[in-house]
Amino acid sequence: MPTGGRPTVRSRRLGxxxxxxxxxxxxxxxQSAEVIASSQARISRIETGHATPRVIEVRLLLDAYGIHDAEVRAKLEDLAKHSKKRGWWLEHAAHLRQDYVDHIALEDDATYIREWQPVLVPGLLQTPAYAEAITKGSPGYIEQDRIAQLVKVREARQSKIEEGGTSYTAILWEPVVTQPLVSVDVHREQLAAILEVGxxxxxxIQVLPFTAGVLGAVSSAFSTFSFEGEPAVEAVTLENLRGTSVLEGSEDLTAYANMYDQLRSSALAPDASSRLIRGILRSLKEDA
Structure with a gap:
């Protein structure tokens, strides 16, 4: 059973x-239950992620389903082996919502991460000062100790792209870089960091300009994740008032993959985006 008796991101993906x-x-x-000499209830729990099958059970089921692709089989066997694996972020579990834990787990497994942010700098690009400022400014009181832990977690998440094992693309609506929600000093440092990471x-890093029209206003922030050599979307997370929702249905994945393609094709090219950010940074320095 997944740790804590609830489905993990990995067990859900496998199921x-x-x-x-x-x-x-x-x-x-x-019929599937007969294949692994178990019960229908267990198959149901496996498919909802509430139970993790043994590797041998995964192999037997894939044989029965006619799945012989070596890469597919290796991926699912790996999920079975590591569905209960404790990630580094669980050291901070007392300070994290469960939906945030799910988001981090997806990041940790992903080979491709694509983000759209119309309001804030994405967490994977935030400086500690920016992360602290927006956390302090969020609705509701957050204790200082918890703020420090959340900033620490955000920094740790960034090692995923720093190590180079994940392809990361972020599309930012123009207000994210032109309309600071933090102090000018923090915003200036944040823009410089975006240019460096880029x-x-x-x-x-791409910027969707105001000239793209209403496109920037029609979708709230979301992230897509892929776990293979090709960037086919396999999970989506959405930010909302209640936290973060994970979408895994095929229709949802197609809709958000298409939306991301529209945003990317309408955004400035990476070089043009960097020039825009550098120009904003220069103007902020001149005004200082």
Whole structure:
């Protein structure tokens, strides 16, 4: 059973994949249960992520479903092996919402991360000073100790792209870089940091200009995640008033993948985006 008795991101991904393969060959859950000499209830719990199958069970089910692709099998076996794995972020669990933990787990596994942010600098790009300022300014009182922990977690998340193992693209609406929500000094430092991170080979920063029209206003912040060699979207997270929601349904994934493509095609190219940010940074320095 996943740690804590609730589905983990990894166990849900594994269960969803196994369910899709079962349905593709028109197996009933009872038939799958026979394959692994178990009960229909266990298959149901596996497919919802509430139970983690053993590697041998995954192999037997994939054999029964006719899935012979070595990469697919290796991916699902790996999910079975590591679905209960404790991530570094669990050291800070007392300070984190469960939905935030799910988001971090997706980041940790992803090979491609794509983000759209119409209001704030994305967490993977935030400086400690910016992270602290916006956390302090968020609705509701947050104790100083917890603020410090949240900033520390945000910094730790950034190691994922610093290590170069993940391709990361962020599209920012123009107000994010032109209309500071923090002090000018903090905003200036943040813009300089964005330019520096944008030099990494695995990082792409684009700005969606006001001239793109209403496109920037039609979607709230979201992130997409891919876990293979190709950037096919396999999970989406949405920010909302209640926290972060994870979407994994095929129709949702297609809708947000299409939305991201529209945003990216309407955004300034990376070089043009860097020039815009450098120009804003110069003007802030001149006004100082």
């Amino acid at each position: 969803t994949a196994l369910k899709q393969y079962r349905q593709a060959v028109k197996f009933e859950q009872a 030099k990494r080979k695995n990082v792409t």
